[in-house]
Amino acid sequence: MDNTAVVELENLKVKLGRREILHGITCRLGVSGKGKAVGLLGPNGAGKSTLILTLLGFHRPSAGRARILGMDCRRSMGEARSRIGYMPENDSFIGEMTAVTFLRQMAELSGLPPKAALEKAHEVLFHVGLGESRYRELRTYSYGMKQMAKLAQAIVHGPELVVLDEPTNGLDPAARRRMLKLVTDMKAEQGMNVLVCSHLLRDIEQVCDEAVILKDGAIVHHCNLEEERRSNRSFVELEVTGDDQNLRMALPEIGAEGVSEGSGRWRIVLPAGVEVEAIWGLTARQNLLVRKLTHRRDTLEEIFLKAMGHLAHTPGESAAL
Amino acid sequence: MVLPRYAWRRLYEQRLVILLTMAAFVWPLLCAGFIYLTNHVELLQGLEPEFREFIQVDGRFFSIFMYVQAICAVFLAALAGPGLVAPDLANNALPLYFSRPLTRWSYALARLTVIVGMLSVVTWIPGLVLFALQVGLAGGWWFVANWTLGAGMVVGFLLWLLVLGLVAMASSAYVKWRIVAGAVSLAFFFILSGVSAMIDEVFRVTWGHVLDPAWSVNRVWCTLLGVDPPEGPGVGASLVALSAFIVLLVAVIERKLRPVEVIR
Numbered sequence A: 001m002d003n004t005a006v007v008e009l010e011n012l013k014v015k016l017g018r019r020e021i022l023h024g025i026t027c028r029l030g031v032s033g034k035g036k037a038v039g040l041l042g043p044n045g046a047g048k049s050t051l052i053l054t055l056l057g058f059h060r061p062s063a064g065r066a067r068i069l070g071m072d073c074r075r076s077m078g079e080a081r082s083r084i085g086y087m088p089e090n091d092s093f094i095g096e097m098t099a100v101t102f103l104r105q106m107a108e109l110s111g112l113p114p115k116a117a118l119e120k121a122h123e124v125l126f127h128v129g130l131g132e133s134r135y136r137e138l139r140t141y142s143y144g145m146k147q148m149a150k151l152a153q154a155i156v157h158g159p160e161l162v163v164l165d166e167p168t169n170g171l172d173p174a175a176r177r178r179m180l181k182l183v184t185d186m187k188a189e190q191g192m193n194v195l196v197c198s199h200l201l202r203d204i205e206q207v208c209d210e211a212v213i214l215k216d217g218a219i220v221h222h223c224n225l226e227e228e229r230r231s232n233r234s235f236v237e238l239e240v241t242g243d244d245q246n247l248r249m250a251l252p253e254i255g256a257e258g259v260s261e262g263s264g265r266w267r268i269v270l271p272a273g274v275e276v277e278a279i280w281g282l283t284a285r286q287n288l289l290v291r292k293l294t295h296r297r298d299t300l301e302e303i304f305l306k307a308m309g310h311l312a313h314t315p316g317e318s319a320a321l
Numbered sequence B: 001m002v003l004p005r006y007a008w009r010r011l012y013e014q015r016l017v018i019l020l021t022m023a024a025f026v027w028p029l030l031c032a033g034f035i036y037l038t039n040h041v042e043l044l045q046g047l048e049p050e051f052r053e054f055i056q057v058d059g060r061f062f063s064i065f066m067y068v069q070a071i072c073a074v075f076l077a078a079l080a081g082p083g084l085v086a087p088d089l090a091n092n093a094l095p096l097y098f099s100r101p102l103t104r105w106s107y108a109l110a111r112l113t114v115i116v117g118m119l120s121v122v123t124w125i126p127g128l129v130l131f132a133l134q135v136g137l138a139g140g141w142w143f144v145a146n147w148t149l150g151a152g153m154v155v156g157f158l159l160w161l162l163v164l165g166l167v168a169m170a171s172s173a174y175v176k177w178r179i180v181a182g183a184v185s186l187a188f189f190f191i192l193s194g195v196s197a198m199i200d201e202v203f204r205v206t207w208g209h210v211l212d213p214a215w216s217v218n219r220v221w222c223t224l225l226g227v228d229p230p231e232g233p234g235v236g237a238s239l240v241a242l243s244a245f246i247v248l249l250v251a252v253i254e255r256k257l258r259p260v261e262v263i264r
Helices: A048-055 A077-082 A099-109 A114-127 A143-155 A173-189 A201-207 A225-230 A247-254 A277-285 A300-308 A315-320 B002-011 B015-023 B026-038 B049-054 B059-080 B082-090 B094-098 B104-120 B124-138 B140-175 B178-203 B207-211 B213-225 B235-256
Strands: A005-016 A019-031 A037-041 A063-068 A084-087 A161-165 A193-197 A210-215 A218-224 A235-241 A257-262 A265-269 A289-296
Touching: A005 A048, A005 A193, A019 A037, A019 A048, A019 A063, A019 A193, A019 A210, A019 A218, A037 A048, A037 A201, A048 A063, A048 A161, A048 A193, A077 A084, A084 A143, A099 A114, A099 A143, A099 B002, A114 A143, A143 A161, A143 A173, A173 A193, A173 A201, A193 A201, A201 A300, A210 A225, A210 A300, A218 A225, A218 A300, A235 A277, A247 A257, A247 A277, A277 A289, B002 B082, B002 B104, B015 B059, B026 B059, B026 B124, B059 B082, B059 B104, B059 B124, B059 B140, B059 B178, B059 B213, B082 B094, B082 B104, B082 B140, B082 B178, B094 B104, B104 B140, B124 B140, B140 B178, B140 B213, B140 B235, B178 B207, B178 B213, B207 B213, B207 B235, B213 B235
Parallel strands: A037 A193, A037 A210, A084 A161, A161 A193
Antiparallel strands: A005 A019, A005 A063, A210 A218, A235 A265, A235 A289, A257 A265
C-alpha cells in the first residue's frame, strides 16, 4: 500500500529577501491517492501563501526540503506540476479568451492531447456549472463565475492534488455552498487530494480531514479533524438549579468527568459511547432541574484560537481539567 | 508548441495586424517587379546606360529592401508584440502558466517565437523569395557569386527581429497595458536614436551611434551585405553594443516575468 504523503516538509525554511518567512517546518500532510483534504489555516502573514507558492516551485527554499506526492519540489518540479492543479486567490485568467478555449489551453499545457483537452474543457465547465456560458469571454463573467472558472482550470487535467487558495473568498452563500460541494465531490468521487488554504474556519471544518495551523512561519497545531470528530472531546455545557454539590461525585457513575463553574453551571466531558441521555437521567436522579444543556465538541475555531494564544484551553479541554 | 499555437491564433484575430501585414507586402511586390525588370534587358533598351548600371540586384538593392521591411517590422512589433505578454500580466495569468510544466524561460521563448515568426512573414521570408526569384531569373552563376547576400539578409533580419521581439516583450512586461506598451516599444527606438545623435553633437564624437540599436543593426547589415558602411564605429563595436542591449532586455524580462511579485 502506497503511503506517500501528499505534502512532506523537512525543516523547510523560506527567505524572501533577508526576511525568513517559514522557519523550518517539518510535517507530513495527507496520504497520496486517498482523496483527502488538508486545510491550511493561519492569520494574515502566517506564511500560508508562501508555503503554497514554495510547494508550486515559485519560491526557492533557503534550507530543508519540500516534497509533493513524493516528488522533490526543486528537482522534479516539472513532473510534479503536471500532477497538480492550482487555483490562485486573486483574479487570474486571460480575459479575451472564451472559457472553453482558456480551459483547453490550460489542459494542453498540462500535457493533455488537443482533442482530449477540448473534451475535458467542456466536461469540466458543465461540472462546475458554467456549461451554458462556456463560449463567453472570461472578462464578461461575474466574480462568482470567475471563481468557478479558476476551479475548472485547476481540475481540467485531472490532477492528483488540487491546491486551492481561498476558494470561497468573496462568494455569496449560495456560491460558497456550491464551491464547497464541488471540493467535497472532487475528493469523494474523483479521489483527488485537496490542499485548501483559507482563513474561513467553517469552510475548512466542512471539507477538510486534516488541518494545519500556521503562525509566524511555524506550525503551531496539526490536527486530524476526522479523529477529532470521533474523539471523546464531546462535552456538555450544563446549567441546573437545585443542590448540585453531589453531582461531581455522581458523574463517574456514567463514566463522565466534569467541572463546576459555579451558579449551577457545569462542563462535563462524555467518554466515547456515552450519549447525552445519560446526563438527563443523572440530573433526574439528583433532583436537579436542567435549565440549559448544550451538547457540543471543540470547534475548529476554538482549536484555532487556542493555537493562536487567544484561549488557554478549548472548552472541551477546560471540561476535562 | 501549445503557447505559440494559441498566441498565433489570437494574433491574427486582430484586423489591424492583418492589415499591416498585408501592407508590408507592397514593397516586396515592387521589389519583385524590379527584379523582373532588371532581368529582362529588352525592357531596358531605351534607358540611359548609367541608369541601367544603377538598377542592379546587389547588396545595395537588398539593403534598401531590408530598410523598408525593417520599418514595417518595427510598427508590426509595436502593434502586435505587447498583446502577447501584456494581457497575461494584466490578468495575472502567469501563476496559472507556471503552475503547469512550463518554465519561465520556455514561456518567454514561446512568446518570442511568436513575435519572430510573425515578423519573419514580412522580413526574411519575402526576402528569400526575392533572392530565389533573382536566382531563377539570372541563373545559377548569380547564386554562386552572391549567395552571401541571401545568407546575410537572413542573419541580418533575424538579428533585427530578436531585438524587436525582446523590446516588445520587455516593454509589455514593464507597462502591462497593451497600447502603452506598444508606444513604449516605438519610443525606445526614437528616444535612443535621439540620445545617440545628441551625444554625437554635444561631444563631437561618433561613438554615440552605438547607443542606437537601429544604427548598430544597420552597421552589421552593411558588413553582411558588403555595402558602404555609414560613418561611425565599426561592426565589432556595434555587435558589442547590440549584445549589451540584448542582455539588458533579457534581464528586464527575467525580472518581470515571474509568477508572483515578491515585495522585499
